[in-house]
Amino acid sequence: MVVKKRQYYGFNGFHMPPVPRAPRSARGRGLNKMKVEDSQICAFELLASLAGKLLQESESSASSNASEANDQPIIGGGVKFEQDDDRPLKAECLDHGSCGESALFTRFSSPNSDQKCLLNEFPHAESNLFLERSSMITNSNSSKNGGADLKSVICKSKSACENIPGKVEGSSDSRVSCDGYVDNGLSRQKRCDGLDTRGLIVDPCSSNDPMEMCMKFPALINSVNNVELPSCRDPVPSASIPRHRNGTKLGIRDDDENFTRCNKPLTKSKAFRPPQRIGDRRIRKLLTSKYWKVAPKLKDCEFSKPAFLEGGAKSHYLKRKLCYSRERYQLNTFYKRRKFTDHSVVVTSDGGFSSESVCNSPDKNMTGDKNGASIMFHANGVSSSVIGHQASFHSKDSQVKFSIKSFRVPELLIEVPETATVGSLKRTVVEAVSAILGGGLRVGVLLHGKKVRDDNRTLLQTGITSNENLDTLGFSLEPTPVQVSPPLCTEDPAALLPCDTSQLILRSPTTPIVDSGVSDALPDPPPLTNLDTNIESNRESVSSHADIVTDNTLPDSRALVAVPPVNAEELAMVPLNQKSKRSELVQRRTRRPFSVSEVEALVHAVEELGTGRWRDVKLCSFEDADHRTYVDLKDKWKTLVHTAQIAPQQRRGEPVPQELLDRVLAAHAYWSQHQAKQHSKNQTAILKITDAHAVRNGVQDIQSI
DNA sequence: CTTAGGG
DNA sequence: CCCTAAG
Numbered sequence: 001m002v003v004k005k006r007q008y009y010g011f012n013g014f015h016m017p018p019v020p021r022a023p024r025s026a027r028g029r030g031l032n033k034m035k036v037e038d039s040q041i042c043a044f045e046l047l048a049s050l051a052g053k054l055l056q057e058s059e060s061s062a063s064s065n066a067s068e069a070n071d072q073p074i075i076g077g078g079v080k081f082e083q084d085d086d087r088p089l090k091a092e093c094l095d096h097g098s099c100g101e102s103a104l105f106t107r108f109s110s111p112n113s114d115q116k117c118l119l120n121e122f123p124h125a126e127s128n129l130f131l132e133r134s135s136m137i138t139n140s141n142s143s144k145n146g147g148a149d150l151k152s153v154i155c156k157s158k159s160a161c162e163n164i165p166g167k168v169e170g171s172s173d174s175r176v177s178c179d180g181y182v183d184n185g186l187s188r189q190k191r192c193d194g195l196d197t198r199g200l201i202v203d204p205c206s207s208n209d210p211m212e213m214c215m216k217f218p219a220l221i222n223s224v225n226n227v228e229l230p231s232c233r234d235p236v237p238s239a240s241i242p243r244h245r246n247g248t249k250l251g252i253r254d255d256d257e258n259f260t261r262c263n264k265p266l267t268k269s270k271a272f273r274p275p276q277r278i279g280d281r282r283i284r285k286l287l288t289s290k291y292w293k294v295a296p297k298l299k300d301c302e303f304s305k306p307a308f309l310e311g312g313a314k315s316h317y318l319k320r321k322l323c324y325s326r327e328r329y330q331l332n333t334f335y336k337r338r339k340f341t342d343h344s345v346v347v348t349s350d351g352g353f354s355s356e357s358v359c360n361s362p363d364k365n366m367t368g369d370k371n372g373a374s375i376m377f378h379a380n381g382v383s384s385s386v387i388g389h390q391a392s393f394h395s396k397d398s399q400v401k402f403s404i405k406s407f408r409v410p411e412l413l414i415e416v417p418e419t420a421t422v423g424s425l426k427r428t429v430v431e432a433v434s435a436i437l438g439g440g441l442r443v444g445v446l447l448h449g450k451k452v453r454d455d456n457r458t459l460l461q462t463g464i465t466s467n468e469n470l471d472t473l474g475f476s477l478e479p480t481p482v483q484v485s486p487p488l489c490t491e492d493p494a495a496l497l498p499c500d501t502s503q504l505i506l507r508s509p510t511t512p513i514v515d516s517g518v519s520d521a522l523p524d525p526p527p528l529t530n531l532d533t534n535i536e537s538n539r540e541s542v543s544s545h546a547d548i549v550t551d552n553t554l555p556d557s558r559a560l561v562a563v564p565p566v567n568a569e570e571l572a573m574v575p576l577n578q579k580s581k582r583s584e585l586v587q588r589r590t591r592r593p594f595s596v597s598e599v600e601a602l603v604h605a606v607e608e609l610g611t612g613r614w615r616d617v618k619l620c621s622f623e624d625a626d627h628r629t630y631v632d633l634k635d636k637w638k639t640l641v642h643t644a645q646i647a648p649q650q651r652r653g654e655p656v657p658q659e660l661l662d663r664v665l666a667a668h669a670y671w672s673q674h675q676a677k678q679h680s681k682n683q684t685a686i687l688k689i690t691d692a693h694a695v696r697n698g699v700q701d702i703q704s705i
Numbered sequence: 706c707t708t709a710g711g712g
Numbered sequence: 713c714c715c716t717a718a719g
């Protein structure tokens with residue numbers, strides 16, 4: 001804990017290493033996808049040197065077993081990395097099979113940081129992957145400066161292996177180096193290029209571009225933050241979820257739209273829809289349950305905007321099934337992936353996912369199959385907390401500055417047959433990760449521990465600009481697929497804590513399958529199936545998408561990574577299934593009262609479509625409101641009708657304009673008679689209803705009709 | 706998967 | 713909102 005503090009505070013005093021600044025300006029790159037070559041190289045060099053030391057340390061420590069992690073390299077004087085090794089792994093490990101987690105992000109504070117908003121950008125998520133028998137993969141992240149005034153690179157990759165009886169754990173620490181820029185003192189940008197040796201992260205949407213992931217605030221300033229990811233320390237019980245140490249870099253965009261864009265393509269495609277709801281639900285439940293317990297009130301973040309806001313919502317019929325809900329499609333994605341994979345691969349987001357579900361999934365009986373090895377891939381829910389932001393209140397345009405301290409990535413489970421090749425494993429992992437981190441990331445905003453759902457509200461309206469609120473502001477990164485998942489992050493109190501860590505863990509308890517450095521991105525060598533080989537290869541860093549992007553970096557990264565072999569036995573000991581039970585609990589979705597605008601949209605839709613066609617209503621007016629299912633709409637209508645029938649004094653919640661209630665009654669009366677038999681075709685009917693409203697005698701008029 | 710209702 | 717029976 002102490003260490004942490006040091007990190008936190010240390011940053012302020014941190015001086016950027018006198019590293020030559022990259023020629024390019026960081027700013028320019030910001031939004032563009034740029035490859036960080038120069039700077040990276042520098043970074044890598046640094047990393048390499050560090051890596052060498054680290055490796056030595058880690059190796060030596062590795063032999064000693066668990067506590068390796070204690071080394072905390074200090075870089076740049078002020079920056080330190082920590083590892084948590086000692087955590088109470090047992091329970092966690094047993095349950096989740098993952099343990100250590102610590103990721104550190106270096107934080108750079110600029111002199112001006114006080115007044116600047118700190119924004120962390122995590123272009124890439126890093127994760128540590130643990131592979132059975134050995135494989136620890138460490139990632140090294142290197143950061144670069146795109147040409148920043150200050151450049152510091154801190155990379156530390158450390159691998160620690162903890163052996164727990166009956167379990168195998170591998171922990172690796174990855175450090176991410178980041179470059180911090182100070183821009184005129186006003187803005188800072190930090191660029192982190194993470195090279196994951198492990199392979200994670202690919203954000204289809206982000207297209208590997210670190211910059212893409214960056215959060216952009218209007219007019220704003222990005223500041224570099226240090227993110228510290230102390231693993232395991234989560235105060236929250238939910239933390240029990242095993243985490244592995246990883247550094248995760250996440251890019252966050254505040255811009256919902258951007259997000260949407262990324263996601264949309266996927267969501268819209270019909271292909272993804274299929275998997276179904278059942279799975280969806282199930283997963284959702286599982287996921288939620290776990291996290292929800294901790295922080296029930298927090299929920300998913302939703303960025304989608306209700307179609308009605310946009311104005312015309314119709315004509316979606318064609319899309320229907322295709323578009324349905326994002327959640328769905330995402331899940332679907334997972335399932336699909338599963339099918340596509342040679343062997344079955346199951347990926348779940350969120351720690352809540354139980355291994356059972358995965359294993360037992362009807363699709364495959366992989367579970368007990370001896371031939372199949374299962375690998376658990378954990379990505380902790382990504383969550384972040386915002387710290388040290390300051391807001392200016394001056395004008396409307398005032399900017400609010402945010403500092404994001406940490407992220408957690410949701411837990412993922414991946415199952416693959418023992419016979420799977422390394423290459424396939426890599427692919428699987430990548431797919432799994434990309435499925436979640438890729439296009440499916442969503443960012444949630446938490447204020448006072450509660451999720452801010454209304455994306456349409458301004459920061460000012462939401463109160464995010466006030467200092468007090470800023471202190472309680474948090475962000476969550478969640479997989480889009482399951483709506484529930486988001487909550488995970490947010491739910492978890494830990495999320496708000498600065499210490500959150502993100503980790504991705506890949507572990508295969510039973511099978512010796514190994515990854516040979518799970519780098520698939522690499523020009524990849526033929527898949528290795530041999531364990532021995534694998535072990536050897538494990539040392540290699542796993543490549544991440546980033547790697548793919550920047551191939552040159554690989555060599556360096558490899559050097560950095562040291563992966564202590566894990567005993568096969570230990571690995572074997574970990575039962576995947578054990579986890580499963582815990583996730584039984586289902587958490588309720590957070591309550592999200594309908595806004596007047598939503599009610600209006602609903603009323604309008606029902607007027608046109610009638611009751612009994614909730615799916616159409618959903619598609620028509622709430623297609624983009626993923627959190628509103630047709631069932632929700634139906635229920636809301638039910639309550640609206642009730643509300644309209646009771647005395648205003650008895651109504652609760654945000655008052656619904658009487659005008660709308662009148663329309664509700666009118667539509668309800670109308671459709672009750674017509675049973676929506678004639679459906680929307682009766683434009684006339686609609687018109688009549690509408691007219692009736694206008695008259696204000698709605699119900700009666702309609703009835704008279 | 707959707708609907709329709711009860712809880 | 714959740715859960716579920718029906719379709």
